[in-house]
Amino acid sequence: MxxxxxxxxxxxxxxxxxxxxxxxxxxxxxxxxxxxxxxxxxxxxxxxxxxxxxxxxxxxxxxxxxxxxxxxxxxxxxxxxxxxxxxxxxxxxxxxxxxxxxxxxxxxxxxxxxxxxxxxxxxxxxxNFIFYPPVLKARELVDAGAIGEPLSIRIKSNPARSETAWVVPASATAWRQERHRSGGGPLVFDDGHHKFALAWHFMGQATQVHAFIGDCEGPDGSRLDAQSMISFQFPNNRIGNIEIVYSPEMELTSRHYPQDDRVEITGTRGVLFINGGHGRLGATPPVTLYRDGAITHFDVASGWEESFIHSTRHFLKxxxxxxKPVLTAREGREILRFASAAEQSAAEGRTIHLAP
Ligand SMILES: NC(=O)c1ccc[n+]([C@@H]2O[C@H](COP(=O)([O-])OP(=O)(O)OC[C@H]3O[C@@H](n4cnc5c(N)ncnc54)[C@H](O)[C@@H]3O)[C@@H](O)[C@H]2O)c1
Missing domain, CATH: 3.40.50.720 (NAD(P)-binding Rossmann-like Domain)
Incomplete structure (x- = not known):
């Protein structure tokens, strides 16, 4: 080398x-x-x-x-x-x-x-989600003060169905159904990692987490941990949530997993929308900013594979x-702590307080 x-x-x-x-x-x-x-x-x-x-x-x-x-x-x-x-x-x-x-x-x-x-x-x-070009653009806009001070982040995971999605082998679904091999639910803990990482990326570490985690039948007889709602608070009176809804009859466009992901960040001056992730609901613009009475759309690359490309490119550099790699092991632990708090909250029916 x-x-x-x-x-x-x-x-x-x-x-x-x-x-x-x-x-x-x-x-x-x-x-x-x-x-x-x-x-x-x-x-x-x-x-x-x-x-x-x-x-x-x-x-x-x-x-x-x-x-x-x-x-x-x-x-x-x-x-x-x-x-x-x-x-x-x-x-x-x-x-x-x-x-x-x-x-x-x-x-x-x-x-x-x-x-x-x-x-x-x-x-x-x-x-990879924090390297997805629409997320990189949103972060650039937040850092430039486009929405003022961020006050809240709302993240929606919406698995559905897609004729265009890739095939997921049964073996890849099987180990995710067993907690001793997966560590937690497929949507809250596994895919949810990306959503907790996004919340952390824009807002820092949460101090309180409260969750309801549902259970429903997923594709091919699997179980999904939906419908679920995880809400959290960050220092300085800022909040966020992750909402996970499985829409089995909703067709969407995806070349990868049949899922849509949407993010809304509200600040003191404006609102940012990231309108996609794994898949898309129609031809929505990747990033939209509302500020001072006007809507601006930003057209950046939005193929989900781009998130992997940029993450690896960053690491090689x-x-x-x-x-520093993104994430470091210590940062990875912070995201795991956030996701684990959601699972613990739902299991125990109480708010979990996370020490800074
Ligand atoms: N970043 C993302 O968006 C994203 C998306 C999907 C999966 N993942 C992660 O990627 C990882 C793999 O997920 P996947 O969906 O590709 O799973 P998968 O089941 O498709 O692949 C796992 C592979 O590991 C191999 N394997 C299992 N035991 C082995 C052993 N003892 N020695 C050698 N090989 C062994 C299997 O044969 C299989 O090919 C997981 O950590 C998952 O969370 C991340």
């Missing part, structure tokens, strides 16, 4: 790996050299689909991590395997990018934060410049 590209190895070539490889393939400063999956046939098929030549394919994580030619390990495994794989990658001296949520619970997260902070190479918790 000294002078050449950063050599990347990917563990887990399941559903989401297709979006993770995009920037590693396109960026001259990276080269995918090895894949690891217990399903080696799938890994070999993906290597061919991605146009990778001469990559090693391993079924065993230990043999994969023993490869000296890998500089950076991208971990795309079910959640119960995150801690073990990340600790091993750190022990093997690798740069690490670990998918969200970092671990099953805060006890595991503490172990990982300690190992990450003692490691002399970067460890990133991969969170941070590795070269000695910059």
């Amino acid at each position: 000294e002078n050449g590209p950063i050599r990347v190895g990917i563990i887990g070539t399941g559903r989401i790996s297709d979006l993770h490889v995009l920037e590693y393939i396109a960026n001259d400063d990276a080269r995918i050299v090895a894949l690891c999956d217990r399903n080696t046939g799938q890994a070999a098929r993906k290597a061919a689909e991605w146009g990778l030549e001469g990559v090693a394919v391993d079924s065993d994580i230990d043999s994969f991590l023993a490869r000296p030619e890998i500089d950076l390990v991208e971990i795309l495994l079910p959640h119960h395997m995150h801690l073990g794989a990340a600790l091993k990658a750190i022990a093997a001296g690798k740069i690490v990018s670990l998918q969200k949520p970092m671990c099953l619970d805060l006890g595991e997260a503490d172990r990982l934060v300690e190992a990450a902070e003692a490691h002399d190479r970067p460890v990133k918790i991969f969170e 941070a590795i070269r410049s000695g910059g």
